[in-house]
Amino acid sequence: MKKIPYEPPTQSVAGQIFDAFLMLILVFITLYLPLLFKLAGGGTTTTDFPNPSWETLGQNATMAAQWEKLGFSPEKAASIVGTRFDYSFNGTALAFTALIIIGYFVFLFRYSDHEYREVIAERFGDDRPPEAR
Amino acid sequence: MQNVEVASPPGRQVPKAALSEAPLVAAAPARKIALLRVLGPGHVWALGVGIVLVGEFMGWNFAVGKGGPVAALTACWLAGILYTCVAMIDSEITSTVAAAGGQYAQAKHIIGPLAAFNVGLYLVMAYTMLEVSNAIVTGDLIEAFLTNLGIAGTVDKRAFMVLTIVALAFLNYRGVLASLTMNLLITAAAFAAIVVLFVATQPWAPGAVLQHDALLVGLPYGSLGILAAMHFGLWFYLGIEGTTQAAEEVRSPARALPLGTMTGMMTLLIAATATWYVCSGLMPWEYLGQAVTPLYDAARLTGNRWLEVFLFLGTLFATVASANGCINDASRAWFAMGRDRYMPAWFGAVHPVYHTPYRAIVFFVPVAIMFAVSTPLDQTITFSILSGLLGYTLMALSIVLFRRKWPLGTIQRGYVHPLHPLPCLLLLLLCSVTYLAVFLGYGTQLVAMMTFYIIASAWFVLHRYKYVRRGDQFTMHWPKPRGY
Numbered sequence: 001m002k003k004i005p006y007e008p009p010t011q012s013v014a015g016q017i018f019d020a021f022l023m024l025i026l027v028f029i030t031l032y033l034p035l036l037f038k039l040a041g042g043g044t045t046t047t048d049f050p051n052p053s054w055e056t057l058g059q060n061a062t063m064a065a066q067w068e069k070l071g072f073s074p075e076k077a078a079s080i081v082g083t084r085f086d087y088s089f090n091g092t093a094l095a096f097t098a099l100i101i102i103g104y105f106v107f108l109f110r111y112s113d114h115e116y117r118e119v120i121a122e123r124f125g126d127d128r129p130p131e132a133r
Numbered sequence: 134m135q136n137v138e139v140a141s142p143p144g145r146q147v148p149k150a151a152l153s154e155a156p157l158v159a160a161a162p163a164r165k166i167a168l169l170r171v172l173g174p175g176h177v178w179a180l181g182v183g184i185v186l187v188g189e190f191m192g193w194n195f196a197v198g199k200g201g202p203v204a205a206l207t208a209c210w211l212a213g214i215l216y217t218c219v220a221m222i223d224s225e226i227t228s229t230v231a232a233a234g235g236q237y238a239q240a241k242h243i244i245g246p247l248a249a250f251n252v253g254l255y256l257v258m259a260y261t262m263l264e265v266s267n268a269i270v271t272g273d274l275i276e277a278f279l280t281n282l283g284i285a286g287t288v289d290k291r292a293f294m295v296l297t298i299v300a301l302a303f304l305n306y307r308g309v310l311a312s313l314t315m316n317l318l319i320t321a322a323a324f325a326a327i328v329v330l331f332v333a334t335q336p337w338a339p340g341a342v343l344q345h346d347a348l349l350v351g352l353p354y355g356s357l358g359i360l361a362a363m364h365f366g367l368w369f370y371l372g373i374e375g376t377t378q379a380a381e382e383v384r385s386p387a388r389a390l391p392l393g394t395m396t397g398m399m400t401l402l403i404a405a406t407a408t409w410y411v412c413s414g415l416m417p418w419e420y421l422g423q424a425v426t427p428l429y430d431a432a433r434l435t436g437n438r439w440l441e442v443f444l445f446l447g448t449l450f451a452t453v454a455s456a457n458g459c460i461n462d463a464s465r466a467w468f469a470m471g472r473d474r475y476m477p478a479w480f481g482a483v484h485p486v487y488h489t490p491y492r493a494i495v496f497f498v499p500v501a502i503m504f505a506v507s508t509p510l511d512q513t514i515t516f517s518i519l520s521g522l523l524g525y526t527l528m529a530l531s532i533v534l535f536r537r538k539w540p541l542g543t544i545q546r547g548y549v550h551p552l553h554p555l556p557c558l559l560l561l562l563l564c565s566v567t568y569l570a571v572f573l574g575y576g577t578q579l580v581a582m583m584t585f586y587i588i589a590s591a592w593f594v595l596h597r598y599k600y601v602r603r604g605d606q607f608t609m610h611w612p613k614p615r616g617y
Contacts, residue, residue: 008474008601020496022592023476024316027500028615030585033514035508040578062347063417070420071280081419085574086197087357097572100583104590105526112245113592115603117617120606121245124613 003121047082049074057081142296152193162432172383177393180402181376182400183320184606188368189327189401189408190448191270192514196423199574200358202349202413206568207359208366209409211563213402216370219525220394221550222375222532227536228537228547230609236374236524237469241537243531246475248605250593251586252527253470255520258585259371260463262517263496264301268294268505269513271449273425278445292541294505297407297456305416305460307486319454324404326447329408329616330432332412333440341433343414350418363563363570368514369405369452371521373397374528386547425510440568440607460494475593524568529560580603 009017034040047054052074054064058081067077118128192320223236230239240249272290279288285581300325334342352358376394383389412427415434424430432444469482484491505514536553548554571579 008602011477011600013479014480019478019597023589024500026585026588026592028503030588031535032503032508033505034581035512040575040581043576048226059417060347062344066344066348066417066434067420069418069436070430072420075536077420080423085342085354085361086284087354087361087573089573089576093576094569097576097580097583098568098588099416100580101568103397104583104587105197105530108248108251108527108590109244109530110589114245114247115247115598116245118603119606120617122613124617129403 003118004120005122015040043086044083045086046079047084049082052078065103158526160372170384172389172615173385173394174389174393176385177345177376177389177473178393178397178400179320181394181397182324182404184372184375185370185397185401185460186320186323186327186404187267187451188371189404190323190451191369191426192266193365193405193408194412194421194424194427195511195514196362196368197355197413197418197517198511200416201351201353201362202363202421203352204302204354204358204362205366206406206409206413206524207403208364209369210402211566212366212369213398215367215525215560215563215567217395217398218371218556219374219528219562220376221556222528222560223549224394224526224547224548226389226532227533228390230545233398236528237466240527241396241473242449242537242611244412246598246601247590247593248527248531250470251590252474252524253466253475254586254589255524255527256466257470257522258461259461259517260466260518260522262504264277264456264459264463265296265501265504265508265513266510266517267452267459268297269510270425270452271297272505273510274445274448277426277429281441290604291506292522297500298501298505299452301453301457301460302494302501304457305464305494306484306489307489307490307562308489310401310485317451318405323447323451325453326444327404327408327428329456330428330435330440331411331442333437334411334431335433336407336410339587343411345379348415348417349411349413353418354382357573357589359571360566361570361573364518364568365511365514365573367518367567368520370398370401371518373401374525382508388480391548391550423511424563448518460497463497464490464493467496475597512575512578515571516577516582517570519579522564522571523586525560526564529557529564531534532557538616539611540615543615544611 054061054067054074057074057078059067059077072080117126152450172378174431178513193209195207196208200208226239226243228240235256237249237253240252272294335588336343339345354361373394376390376397401508408428412421412431415431416424418426420430423428426448427615429441429444429448432441435441467476467480468483470476471478471482471490471493474481480490480493481495482492483489534555541549
């Protein structure tokens, strides 16, 4: 037997505008602010080179020539050469991140399935016994 | 070509009439207007290469920064395997669920509304952040070119970033879109620029122009660098799965989709390797690993002024064409979500004169400008990659559900990918590796992105879903799925 179609409420214009701005605020807070405050992508270490030369920067003659063709002096190149990614991490942070990702997908699939059953029941009918619905 | 698609892949343009017809599809499936089946494997190939080509001009080189040049090449090939799995799985699903909306519609039919809502957001965020990345590169490129002409300091690159976004948004608003043919011409010019650069560097004569002996280093981060480089390795191919969204317009989906997509993959693999070869033979890896316009820089290093101008134009064409396609696609995905009430229905409106999803187009302009003028390129690219990665993970799991709900033989499939479930298991494994790769160096950003999707999902479940018509979410003429 097909389920009686669900009739959604009509959302007011003010409600729609509020929802739209809520998404903007969400983008701003979760994605933009961490970048603005340099909280993201900061996994680097910096080595200082006082009075840098191509030799102290570990650049051979060919490398030095290419740097210079690109408009770099040893002083300007030092900050690029001296910046390296820091791949050290603690297991707790890794486990926490993994838990977030796995938890997100588990919830996504479980709740989607719950909603999907409503969709299928409306479209095709629900053959399950009443206690299972 | 009549077209009812609202979320088309990058580079594909929706004719004016399409959007005004689109709402009819959701409301009354019986009145659905069929697409003309005119595309062959060659078109699918061109579509795929056109979508992804901008990735050869910028972004891929951050993989060099994360692991060194050798790690970047290894990541490029590993990412090629990941995308081969994506292409195989997506070919089967799309050739069967040939419904308007691409992966968003597929998620509605196979997994459920919450997953579809998330897939819609993945598409919007991936395309918007790619648009932002393109705007950043355009600004940097023009500044670098003007600096080389000796007129540095007179222009602010942020002005060009804003101009790119606003001008392309205006074109999209007016519906004065470059056609697919025009975009393909621009892409062809960009592809020619890569080929000309490759030939001009005389790869058959090592040491003449390319200096691999002196410039190529091993693994500065050890083998961990190969893992870390997988993060930006995806950039070589991100978006190739868009080819399969042409399913409704392909003459023979069973043949054309896998053939066109796989040959596109092979082309990109070769182009990516050639790009890597030229750049790693011209630049110290430390510079290459953070360059905004690596191919343009490579042209500068050859000392050939004409080549420099050609690569300037090639990079400019590739980024502008890509940004144009991104605005087109992000706005249509947002429009589709508005039409289905996953987002406020206000976004589901089309312009009375231009027949474009103008509200969705305008809505994202301030977001794109905000990110373009104040965030680094590697960060915006990471947001785009992460949204794509979440989509691939979902794809690997959805093919299992698809085969379980409609086993082989119960519905007509355009294409059945071989060796199931090996490709989806391999895809899941490589996705997991890539999450780990992003975690190395960009862990905070990974958590930030997950926080965004988790809060958005909670908002959808607790508030937004009550406005959605349940039965309208399933429009395919299939039998009832097994287990329901």
